[in-house]
Amino acid sequence: MDHSATTPVHPDVLEAMSPYFTEKFGNASSLHHAGRIARDAVESARQTIADYFKCEPKEIIFTGGGTESDNFALFGTARANKEKGNHIITSTIEHHAILNTCHRLEKDGFEITYLPVDENGTVILEELKKAIKPETILISIMHVNNEVGSIQPLGEIGRIAREHKIIFHTDAVQSVGKIKTELNKLPVDLMSFSGHKLYGPKGIGGLFIRHGTRITPIQYGGHHEFRKRAGTENVPGIVGLARAIEIAKSNLDSEGNRLSSLRDRLEKGISARIEDIRINGIGAKRLPNMLNISFKYVEGEGIILNLDSFGICVSSGSACTSESLEPSHVLSAMGVPVAEAHGSIRFSLGKDNAETDIDFTVDCMVKIINKLRQMSPLYHKK
Ligand SMILES: Cc1ncc(COP(=O)(O)O)c(C=O)c1O
16 A cells, blocks of 8 residues: 555556567667667657657657656756746655755756645645746645645646746646546646556656757767667556556546545545544545644554555655654745654555445554553543
């Protein structure tokens, strides 16, 4: 139940990738037949992904994953547009792939505005409008938050960006393959995505760059990826990413409905049997598979370890921050009190979860929370 951290590679994805490690191992830049086979596979994957996103194949650039795509989008537009201005707007609830890139850009002389969010983890549009200045060159707001699943109003944000001729990037690592990301409708200029969140392999991702967007490469070498991203193409990864996207496309609505009814069952089961909880982001439009709950008087780490002993995997905060003792920056931005943020768990459901798993998890949660609260001095003082 930790599919927002990563997902297993779908068996059909693995099957599609397999020949590109062995008999079709060519370098896509080579002129001979082995190279042409690899090149055809890369371009056919690019076409598949472009068809799904409803954009041009040339607008898809393959990268080494979501983090690289986010770095490329931010550093690449900052460097290419610095004559126009040095101001960038993002939000307080972004993934660290964005936040830490912004911190680096601050050291390089850029000014960053971190927009606040409401109590459901949604960016406040009025605050965005107020933050825009003549020097603003980029707005970067994620599509779906990775801790609570809140879906951001990309349409409105994009329209505001266009009115002011500001480039708009979205980190869609959590949304691609789960909800629609149609680029003929979404007014975004740059969009990051990653293979391992949608049953594809790790270490492959992409950046959509709308035709005409001013961006410079962040790594230099050969003339790969239309001279935008140097480095020999990860052919098996690219083939796997396209196959994963094809599979997601074929069952987007049915799987979304199935997961949201499982999520609701989990939410209702826990709410009915455990008191003193807070469902984070409940008032927002949420990703169908995500549920973030704060359990008062207990620590998230205690819950994770106890659930793990029952064979259930979940996260507290995002996978990347779960080793830190800071409360989640996302829950803090939503105004969740520190003590409650420390007792928060993210469940993120996926293709192999079934109703029996949900019911088992609810039973385990009841036992675990009772046990942890019995040991909690705060609970006895309440
Ligand atoms: C919203 C978001 N952005 C970026 C990333 C980083 O992606 P990757 O693991 O492919 O580098 C993640 C991964 O957790 C994420 O959830």
